[in-house]
Amino acid sequence: MFLKIKKDRGIQMNHNGMDKKLVIDVTSNFLINMAHIGEISFYSQHDPRERVDLSGRGFTQPQGTLVIHLQMTHTYASSGPDSVPGVNRVREKVYYKFYFAPENLDSYNEIRDAIEARVVNL
Template sequence: MFIKIKKNSGIFMQHNGIDKRHIVPVTSNFLLNLDQVAEASFYTLKETKIRYDLDQRPIELPMHTAVVHLQMSYLYALSHDDQSKHHNQVAERQYYKLFFRPENLEPYQELRTAIETQVANL
């Protein structure tokens, strides 16, 4: 199942391709394939966080910002050699974090509901 994240919907995103201090607004539509998601978690920020856009301007994520964290399967991982003496390969799974401010929780609820329809609660 694919989930379409729509542009200009007030959603901010973070992923492996950018520094962890940065977030970007979703400015173009994109699809996420739920069949490639290994782990999904939902949480809210317990305190206000400051992140930066790609031009180093601060973006405040207030307390109670909802977050959807999608960890992709190992098929979509980056492999690189560990610089230790054993030269092991490390697989870094790709992830997406989607941030929904407290005033923009409707798309968060829609996304969470769509993901939870694929979950069996035991």
């Protein structure tokens, strides 16, 4: 099953290939294979966060911004720049973070409900 992230839904994202402060708007549809997701976290930011967009302009994500954090499985990891083959190789797992403004609850709930439909709650 794939998770489709739709463009123009007010979703912003970041992944570990980007600077941690850089956040971009989702401007095209893309799919994530849910079979390749190792961990999922749902949380909200308790404090406002300073971020930067692609143009280099700073902005503040408000308190209460909702986040869906997808940590991919270890097979989708890469070695760090200081890693030496055969010697304590450190693998960095790929992650995606999706940010939803507090007023963008519909998009957040749509994606969260799709994920929750595939989860067995005990």
